[in-house]
Amino acid sequence: MSESFCSCLAKKIYPSLRWGSEGTKSHKYLPRSTTIDSESDIPLKVVLLGGGIVSMVAALRIKELRPDYEVSVVVKDSFPSFSTGGIPFYLAGNVPGGHTSLAHHTKDEILARGVKLYLETTALSVNKEDKTVLLKDNTDSAEFELPFDKLVIGTGSRPVKPKVPGVDLPNVFFLKTISDMCSVEEHLKTGNPKSAVIVGGGYVGLEVSEALVAKGIQTAVVEKNSHILKTFDEQLGLIVQDKLEAHGVQVVHGKGAKSPVVSIEPNCQHEESKLLVKTAQGAIVQGDMVLVSVGATPNSDMFPGEKTSNGAIVVNKRCETSIPDVYAGGDVVQTHHFVTGKPVYFPNGTVAHKHGRIIAENICGMHVEYVGTILTQTMKLFDMVVTRTGLSQAEALAEGFDAATVQVKENDHNHYIPPYCMLEIRFTAEKTTGKILGIQVLGDCKAEVSKRVDIVAVAIMRGVTVDEFIQMDLSYTPPLSTPWDPVVSAAQAWQRQFVELVN
Ligand SMILES: Cc1cc2nc3c(=O)[nH]c(=O)nc-3n(C[C@H](O)[C@H](O)[C@H](O)COP(=O)(O)OP(=O)(O)OC[C@H]3O[C@@H](n4cnc5c(N)ncnc54)[C@H](O)[C@@H]3O)c2cc1C
Numbered sequence: 001m002s003e004s005f006c007s008c009l010a011k012k013i014y015p016s017l018r019w020g021s022e023g024t025k026s027h028k029y030l031p032r033s034t035t036i037d038s039e040s041d042i043p044l045k046v047v048l049l050g051g052g053i054v055s056m057v058a059a060l061r062i063k064e065l066r067p068d069y070e071v072s073v074v075v076k077d078s079f080p081s082f083s084t085g086g087i088p089f090y091l092a093g094n095v096p097g098g099h100t101s102l103a104h105h106t107k108d109e110i111l112a113r114g115v116k117l118y119l120e121t122t123a124l125s126v127n128k129e130d131k132t133v134l135l136k137d138n139t140d141s142a143e144f145e146l147p148f149d150k151l152v153i154g155t156g157s158r159p160v161k162p163k164v165p166g167v168d169l170p171n172v173f174f175l176k177t178i179s180d181m182c183s184v185e186e187h188l189k190t191g192n193p194k195s196a197v198i199v200g201g202g203y204v205g206l207e208v209s210e211a212l213v214a215k216g217i218q219t220a221v222v223e224k225n226s227h228i229l230k231t232f233d234e235q236l237g238l239i240v241q242d243k244l245e246a247h248g249v250q251v252v253h254g255k256g257a258k259s260p261v262v263s264i265e266p267n268c269q270h271e272e273s274k275l276l277v278k279t280a281q282g283a284i285v286q287g288d289m290v291l292v293s294v295g296a297t298p299n300s301d302m303f304p305g306e307k308t309s310n311g312a313i314v315v316n317k318r319c320e321t322s323i324p325d326v327y328a329g330g331d332v333v334q335t336h337h338f339v340t341g342k343p344v345y346f347p348n349g350t351v352a353h354k355h356g357r358i359i360a361e362n363i364c365g366m367h368v369e370y371v372g373t374i375l376t377q378t379m380k381l382f383d384m385v386v387t388r389t390g391l392s393q394a395e396a397l398a399e400g401f402d403a404a405t406v407q408v409k410e411n412d413h414n415h416y417i418p419p420y421c422m423l424e425i426r427f428t429a430e431k432t433t434g435k436i437l438g439i440q441v442l443g444d445c446k447a448e449v450s451k452r453v454d455i456v457a458v459a460i461m462r463g464v465t466v467d468e469f470i471q472m473d474l475s476y477t478p479p480l481s482t483p484w485d486p487v488v489s490a491a492q493a494w495q496r497q498f499v500e501l502v503n
Pocket of ligand 1 (some may be wrong): 050086349
């Protein structure tokens with residue numbers, strides 16, 4: 001296609017460029033030693049609540065920018081800076097270094113960076129007038145106050161606990177913290193479970209199903225929707241279900257019931273398993289243990305400012321809360337969608353890392369805004385990778401986009417160098433503008449599925465059109481790709497189907 005034809009096509013078919021984000025009015029790229037505003041001349045006392053991604057990323061970044069600031073991190077347990085994302089893989093036996101190797105930074109490394117740690121200490125409340133936080137030492141229940149100039153709330157989320165009978169029974173587990181992980185590990189070692197029921201077919205539940213299968217445990221997943229992985233379209237959800245079933249995982253669907261499970265009961269007969277999970281549709285699924293993984297809810301009880309109805313702290317793009325000098329980020333806040341601009345609750349590590357850095361830089365006197373999330377997500381399940389970014393067809397239509405989607409199969413690399421893998425791709429773009437809206441890809445874990453989706457994530461965040469994307473200068477060598485990368489081929493399929501060629 002000649003350049004002139006291409007630009008004519010673009011003018012003719014994509015008249016309106018109604019995309020756009022204000023973007024970030026952020027770094028001034030001043031030398032590190034340069035003070036950005038006068039307030040930041042004064043060394044500040046910064047207190048960070050929580051020892052997860054937001055607080056640790058922020059604390060270490062503050063120390064990088066302003067070593068003179070007094071930085072204290074308050075952590076409810078003894079595991080600062082641990083990788084929650086590693087939990088399912090630890091349980092599967094894929095973390096040879098033991099649970100301590102899940103720490104991004106050891107306690108000694110954190111202390112060596114000049115950050116003070118209050119471990120086994122729970123934040124109870126924030127006094128916005130006095131600028132203090134009330135803390136409780138978990139070892140002796142003694143309460144004490146800590147003053148702050150700037151406060152960061154990075155207390156994350158906890159698993160949603162459905163209000164169903166039996167949810168507190170022994171052998172019913174939730175999985176969020178390292179302590180939760182250790183409880184499950186202990187049960188796997190000493191309880192000798194032969195079967196398990198996972199309530200919730202989201203990515204955490206599915207990753208854990210693989211871990212349990214690896215331990216030889218007969219596993220069932222109970223999902224309330226008509227397909228597992230509700231952030232993916234049904235077409236891909238069903239392929240993932242086939243993969244689970246091929247590995248012996250039973251999948252039990254609801255039909256969109258409010259709660260997939262009506263009760264968890266002890267199995268009085270105790271013939272085959274210890275617990276019975278009863279679903280809204282009348283199914284009874286047996287398991288020696290139950291893992292409930294049906295979503296996350298913010299740990300925001302200590303925060304006295306503006307929150308949403310689900311308890312998420314309301315923040316602006318700088319991660320400032322409604323209380324002056326109090327910042328919040330990660331799972332404890334409501335964030336916003338990059339494309340739609342609408343508020344969204346997306347408890348994901350990718351968001352938390354960015355919030356932590358942005359909070360630190362704003363505290364140190366910069367002006368940095370979070371541009372928003374496009375809900376990029378990836379998971380490895382057995383030998384398969386399932387990845388998505390942007391809006392699915394259904395989500396795009398619900399947001400009022402004139403969206404269209406193609407589903408194609410593409411080789412990950414040239415067929416003459418076996419083994420090659422087939423990628424299943426759903427590619428969504430807006431018909432009126434040609435802007436890429438989203439992509440979902442499923443394929444073998446050797447096929448660089450998630451990095452391919454990441455290319456599209458960048459394209460979406462830069463407002464790239466299908467025409468422009470097809471011309472992107474991506475790499476190619478026969479053992480690794482095809483001359484047109486599979487995601488570009490999907491864009492071409494979309495163009496063939498939805499773009500009317502004009503002279
Ligand atoms: C099993 C699992 C797997 C996951 N896998 C991925 C993945 O692969 N990719 C991804 O992007 N995301 C993943 N996530 C999500 C990701 O872990 C979270 O989004 C992320 O950890 C949120 O970071 P955060 O800093 O907001 O909160 P967290 O990392 O949860 O940290 C919260 C901290 O606050 C502490 N705390 C809580 N209440 C108090 C209190 N009152 N006082 C003091 N301290 C308190 C907690 O002990 C903890 O240290 C996964 C989550 C789970 C549960």
